[in-house]
Amino acid sequence: xxxxxxxxxxxxxxxxxxxxxxxxxxxxxxxxxxxxxxxxxxxxxxxxxxxxxxxxxxxxxxxxxxxxxxxxxxxxxxxxxxxxxxxxxxxxxxxxxxxxxxxxxxxxxxxxxxxxxxxxxxxxxxxxxxxxxxxxxxxxxxxxxxxxxxxxxxxxxxxxxxxxxxxxxxxxxxxxxxxxxxxxxxxxxxxxxxxxxxxxxxxxxxxxxxxxxxxxxxxxxxxxxxxxxxxxxxxxxxxxxxxxxxxxxxxxxxxxxxxxxxxxxxxxxxxxxxxxxxxxxxxxxxxxxxxxxxxxxxxxxxxxxxxxxxxxxxxxxxxxxxxxxxxxx
Amino acid sequence: xxxxxxxxxxxxxxxxxxxxxxxxxxxxxxxxxxxxxxxxxxxxxxxxxxxxxxxxxxxxxxxxxxxxxxxxxxxxxxxxxxxxxxxxxxxxxxxxxxxxxxxxxxxxxxxxxxxxxxxxxxxxxxxxxxxxxxxxxxxxxxxxxxxxxxxxxxxxxxxxxxxxxxxxxxxxxxxxxxxxxxxxxxxxxxxxxxxxxxxxxxxxxxxxxxxxxxxxxxxxxxxxxxxxxxxxxxxxxxxxxxxxxxxxxxxxxxxxxxxxxxxxxxxxx
Numbered sequence: 401x402x403x404x405x406x407x408x409x410x411x412x413x414x415x416x417x418x419x420x421x422x423x424x425x426x427x428x429x430x431x432x433x434x435x436x437x438x439x440x441x442x443x444x445x446x447x448x449x450x451x452x453x454x455x456x457x458x459x460x461x462x463x464x465x466x467x468x469x470x471x472x473x474x475x476x477x478x479x480x481x482x483x484x485x486x487x488x489x490x491x492x493x494x495x496x497x498x499x500x501x502x503x504x505x506x507x508x509x510x511x512x513x514x515x516x517x518x519x520x521x522x523x524x525x526x527x528x529x530x531x532x533x534x535x536x537x538x539x540x541x542x543x544x545x546x547x548x549x550x551x552x553x554x555x556x557x558x559x560x561x562x563x564x565x566x567x568x569x570x571x572x573x574x575x576x577x578x579x580x581x582x583x584x585x586x587x588x589x590x591x592x593x594x595x596x597x598x599x600x601x602x603x604x605x606x607x608x609x610x611x612x613x614x615x616x617x618x619x620x621x622x623x624x625x626x627x628x629x630x631x632x633x634x635x636x637x638x639x640x641x642x643x644x645x646x647x648x649x650x651x652x653x654x655x656x657x658x659x660x661x662x663x664x665x666x667x668x669x670x671x672x673x674x675x676x677x678x679x680x681x682x683x684x685x686x687x688x689x690x691x692x693x694x695x696x697x698x699x700x701x702x703x704x705x706x707x708x709x710x711x712x713x714x715x716x717x718x719x720x721x722x723x724x725x726x727x728x729x
Numbered sequence: 730x731x732x733x734x735x736x737x738x739x740x741x742x743x744x745x746x747x748x749x750x751x752x753x754x755x756x757x758x759x760x761x762x763x764x765x766x767x768x769x770x771x772x773x774x775x776x777x778x779x780x781x782x783x784x785x786x787x788x789x790x791x792x793x794x795x796x797x798x799x800x801x802x803x804x805x806x807x808x809x810x811x812x813x814x815x816x817x818x819x820x821x822x823x824x825x826x827x828x829x830x831x832x833x834x835x836x837x838x839x840x841x842x843x844x845x846x847x848x849x850x851x852x853x854x855x856x857x858x859x860x861x862x863x864x865x866x867x868x869x870x871x872x873x874x875x876x877x878x879x880x881x882x883x884x885x886x887x888x889x890x891x892x893x894x895x896x897x898x899x900x901x902x903x904x905x906x907x908x909x910x911x912x913x914x915x916x917x918x919x920x921x922x923x924x925x926x927x928x929x930x931x932x933x934x935x936x937x938x939x940x941x942x943x944x945x946x947x948x949x950x951x952x953x954x955x956x957x958x959x960x961x962x963x964x965x966x967x968x969x970x971x972x973x974x975x976x977x978x979x980x981x982x983x984x985x986x987x988x989x990x991x992x993x994x995x996x997x998x
Contacts, residue, residue: 414989460833460990463836463837464836464837465832465833465836465837465990466988466989466990467986484836485839485840485841486839488837488838488839488840489839491837493837495833495834498831498833498834500834500837502751502755503755504755504758504759505751505754505755505758509751509754512747513747513748513751516743516744516747517744517838517839517840517845518838518839519740519839545758
């Protein structure tokens with residue numbers, strides 16, 4: 401399959417000067433360390449990691465904003481920091497913390513300006529704009545200045561603006577930051593639909609497990625500038641954390657469980673919620689033991705929440721590199 | 730090849746028109762604030778012109794300069810500065826954009842970073858300056874059509890000098906980090922020297938005023954060009970403007986290699 405992104409041993413080192421006025425010392429901070437990866441066309445990936453892990457630095461190198469200290473990168477066959485102008489026609493970028501919409505103007509005016517910036521032909525632009533307005537539900541606030549929009553409306557307009565020039569890949573850096581539950585879900589649905597229906601490659605960073613589950617098929621975890629996990633989202637949850645959550649309802653009050661390898665998360669008169677460490681005891685054995693505690697009315701086995709999986713991966717990464725710094729650039 | 734170059738210029742011209750229109754619309758969201766800034770700048774400049782009128786009433790000639798020359802100087806400097814920051818208002822913001830990592834957003838567009846970034850903002854007070862220069866020149870000097878055409882051309886050339894100096898002084902941010910205060914001082918120096926007749930200065934100061942603080946391209950050559958309808962002086966003014974732009978752009982692009990971005994929360998306005 402054709403790769404739209406190819407990274408080969410990408411490194412970025414920042415030099416940091418510290419000290420007093422007279423005595424300055426310089427030290428190096430390795431923001432990104434030997435990252436290599438390929439992203440095929442049409443794939444949606446979540447690129448996640450704790451603050452200071454090197455996510456934004458990587459995105460900035462992939463979009464041509466920053467030069468790497470060493471290593472190679474190719475996005476849609478172009479070297480981002482050398483061919484930034486050409487690349488800009490083919491990529492869309494949304495920074496959740498930085499807007500490309502004009503604060504005092506309606507989104508429609510920014511769209512007009514973007515058409516000029518990207519040299520879009522009038523007919524093509526109008527067709528594309530009308531389609532985006534319909535798909536992103538922008539018509540009701542297209543003529544309202546951005547400063548008067550809700551954050552959810554603004555982010556919908558923001559993502560639509562990034563797709564106006566029909567990019568082949570879109571980089572979304574924390575697009576759902578600050579959004580409420582509904583706005584967040586709406587935006588996730590739109591991004592997922594665009595990925596599935598239009599074949600748009602999506603490169604997403606987020607701290608929200610919901611974004612990762614709802615939008616991405618593949619997850620790449622970065623910590624201390626290094627890739628610590630690269631897997632399918634579903635696999636990550638199943639394999640990376642060896643625990644299951646067992647929820648049991650009884651017809652009668654059950655006996656107290658005395659099984660090694662489990663911990664009780666919640667207990668009431670007729671229910672038990674247990675966390676099972678499958679490294680210590682297989683889940684089948686726990687089920688068998690639970691059936692002995694009393695007459696079972698219902699039983700469910702769940703994977704742990706994705707937040708927990710991610711926190712676990714981050715924690716493991718921190719153990720591997722205890723001298724981490726908190727610099728996020 | 731030439732057609733392609735022309736097409737590129739025309740394309741950028743359309744972009745300039747679009748940006749000016751967007752910036753103007755953005756300012757019109759707060760009409761009262763915009764008009765008050767324009768009027769305030771107009772009055773501020775008028776005070777200086779009144780000062781010079783009073784001065785020349787007592788001393789009619791100053792090193793060969795008459796009241797008409799000084800009014801012309803003020804008109805050219807104000808309009809040149811005004812046009813520069815009306816169209817390329819982000820020139821004043823370069824140190825802040827560098828320090829806060831706000832060049833990022835401009836680097837994501839398929840346009841040349843420097844000219845595109847410069848277009849991104851309009852300074853409302855600069856509109857007052859631009860307007861002031863034209864009103865004062867027409868009102869006080871009563872030019873004929875040839876002088877007026879020359880005046881328009883010179884204000885555009887002087888605008889290039891100011892844009893170039895904005896880029897040059899603003900790009901210091903790449904090298905010394907937070908250069909906002911230093912850049913501001915350099916700009917004050919440039920504006921101050923641009924509004925005094927160059928004849929007042931001699932020797933080393935004169936050299937500085939054609940190099941480090943290129944106010945000579947504002948406060949001498951354009952006046953000579955208008956006095957004598959001299960195409961040579963007009964051409965030298967234009968050459969000075971292009972030269973300052975070239976030096977500024979070179980320093981900007983050298984500095985850009987040191988740019989390290991940032992992660993501040995931002996909205997465009």
